[in-house]
Amino acid sequence: MHVMVLGAGVTGVSTAWYLRQAGFDVSVVDRQPAAGLETSYANGGQISVSHPEPWANPAAPFIALRWLGRNDAPLRLRLRRDPAQWAWTLGFLRECLPWRCRRNTAAIAALALRSIDELRRLREELGLSYLQQQRGILHLFFSAAEFAAAPRRVDELTRLGIAARLYPGAEALAVEPALAGIAGRLAGAIHAPGDESGDALRFTQALAQKCQQAGVRFYHNTHIRRLAHTGGLIDGIEVEDERGHSGTLDAGAYVLCLGSHGRALAAPLGERLPIHPVKGYSITVPVRDPQHAPQVSLTDESARIVCSRLGDHLRIAGTAELNGYDCSVDPDRIAAIVGWLERTLPGAADAALAQGWAGLRPATPGNVPIIGKSRCVNLWYNTGHGTLGWTLACGSAAVLAELMSGRRPALAFPFHGR
Numbered sequence: 541m542h543v544m545v546l547g548a549g550v551t552g553v554s555t556a557w558y559l560r561q562a563g564f565d566v567s568v569v570d571r572q573p574a575a576g577l578e579t580s581y582a583n584g585g586q587i588s589v590s591h592p593e594p595w596a597n598p599a600a601p602f603i604a605l606r607w608l609g610r611n612d613a614p615l616r617l618r619l620r621r622d623p624a625q626w627a628w629t630l631g632f633l634r635e636c637l638p639w640r641c642r643r644n645t646a647a648i649a650a651l652a653l654r655s656i657d658e659l660r661r662l663r664e665e666l667g668l669s670y671l672q673q674q675r676g677i678l679h680l681f682f683s684a685a686e687f688a689a690a691p692r693r694v695d696e697l698t699r700l701g702i703a704a705r706l707y708p709g710a711e712a713l714a715v716e717p718a719l720a721g722i723a724g725r726l727a728g729a730i731h732a733p734g735d736e737s738g739d740a741l742r743f744t745q746a747l748a749q750k751c752q753q754a755g756v757r758f759y760h761n762t763h764i765r766r767l768a769h770t771g772g773l774i775d776g777i778e779v780e781d782e783r784g785h786s787g788t789l790d791a792g793a794y795v796l797c798l799g800s801h802g803r804a805l806a807a808p809l810g811e812r813l814p815i816h817p818v819k820g821y822s823i824t825v826p827v828r829d830p831q832h833a834p835q836v837s838l839t840d841e842s843a844r845i846v847c848s849r850l851g852d853h854l855r856i857a858g859t860a861e862l863n864g865y866d867c868s869v870d871p872d873r874i875a876a877i878v879g880w881l882e883r884t885l886p887g888a889a890d891a892a893l894a895q896g897w898a899g900l901r902p903a904t905p906g907n908v909p910i911i912g913k914s915r916c917v918n919l920w921y922n923t924g925h926g927t928l929g930w931t932l933a934c935g936s937a938a939v940l941a942e943l944m945s946g947r948r949p950a951l952a953f954p955f956h957g958r
């Protein structure tokens with residue numbers, strides 16, 4: 541059967557690979573000239589199995605209130621006259637309930653563990669190279685009050701099957717000596733040695749090349765305008781090329797992997813996908829002093845900022861802004877991330893050469909992606925991966941290919957349409 545994957549981000553390209561391996565004839569459609577050029581372009585680089593707890597957790601509403609009105613706050617909510625934004629925000633608050641947060645955390649952890657296994661297998665089998673590091677993630681705490689909750693978090697991760705170890709005070713320097721400059725400020729850290737990092741764009745483009753070699757066809761510069769349907773069946777997708785020529789592409793089945801933009805295309809089918817764009821920023825900075833630039837990926841738990849070493853650059857990312865589909869780069873947000881770099885890793889990188897970027901995380905309220913069947917018999921979803929799309933890409937694609945092959949994945953996960 542011919543399956544058409546809609547979207548060539550990290551999720552769409554991984555989906556194409558696993559479907560091709562499962563024996564499907566596969567094509568991929570994307571409006572950009574190459575794979576990975578939207579949200580998968582310059583993310584934080586973390587394969588963060590050790591962060592399955594969604595942003596929607598019992599503490600989130602109080603933290604959001606504390607940050608309200610601060611321009612440099614990691615979270616910024618600009619309420620608009622947009623019913624979808626209000627519905628998503630209410631959904632987010634509902635997912636903060638303790639039992640919902642526990643359920644979402646468990647589902648994300650199960651998928652993340654499967655995903656990192658798949659990523660390692662793919663990397664080995666295909667010889668993929670994407671500036672990967674296998675040194676784990678260090679979660680840094682700068683306040684004693686926040687670090688006081690760290691032992692409970694380690695217990696919870698252990699219960700979920702994720703290795704993690706506590707490092708009180710400045711003991712984490714044994715894991716990452718480049719933190720010497722902030723030793724006095726550290727309250728403690730958690731190290732998750734099984735985590736990894738790497739460049740999602742390089743991975744996506746390298747895998748897209750392998751897909752092409754395996755016979756997957758890519759239609760780039762092709763904007764999807766509408767999913768044409770009759771009753772419960774997709775008949776084709778109406779597209780427009782870069783010269784404004786329109787046409788229709790068709791296949792036996794379709795998989796929607798369109799990031800934040802899938803919701804609008806699915807709405808005329810009667811589907812209300814709870815996906816909303818949550819904007820984030822990153823900087824990519826050349827390393828100046830390799831001794832002071834960390835190799836271990838970092839998460840600053842207080843500032844909600846992550847940092848990954850990508851070869852001779854550092855990628856530093858953070859902030860969450862609910863502000864519609866605007867993808868412009870706000871210099872104040874970039875300055876806040878540069879300020880973090882200068883405070884936390886003084887001298888490590890050339891801050892004056894920082895390249896700023898902004899992307900839209902395709903977020904569901906509970907950060908659990910939408911994987912499975914739609915209400916149309918020949919449309920499937922693999923989308924809504926929010927803060928963890930790079931971490932979850934390979935596992936999500938593998939389980940979707942199993943579902944489409946008629947197999948039930950061995951995973952405790954709330955698949956869509958079941």
Ligand SMILES: Cc1cc2nc3c(=O)[nH]c(=O)nc-3n(C[C@H](O)[C@H](O)[C@H](O)COP(=O)(O)OP(=O)(O)OC[C@H]3O[C@@H](n4cnc5c(N)ncnc54)[C@H](O)[C@@H]3O)c2cc1C
Pocket residue numbers: 546547548549550551552569570571572575576577578579580581582583584585586587588762763764765797798799800801802819820821822846857858898899900901902923924925926927928929930931932
């Ligand atoms: C600042 C930031 C930091 C992040 N850090 C991390 C991290 O450290 N670890 C992690 O796991 N995740 C991280 N993420 C999240 C991760 O980057 C995303 O979840 C992931 O990239 C989503 O991939 P996707 O393929 O679903 O979407 P995208 O990469 O956006 O792909 C969707 C594709 O659909 C195409 N498309 C959309 N609409 C149309 C249309 N109408 N017609 C044709 N094509 C269309 C686009 O061109 C695009 O290529 C971060 C995100 C941000 C913003």
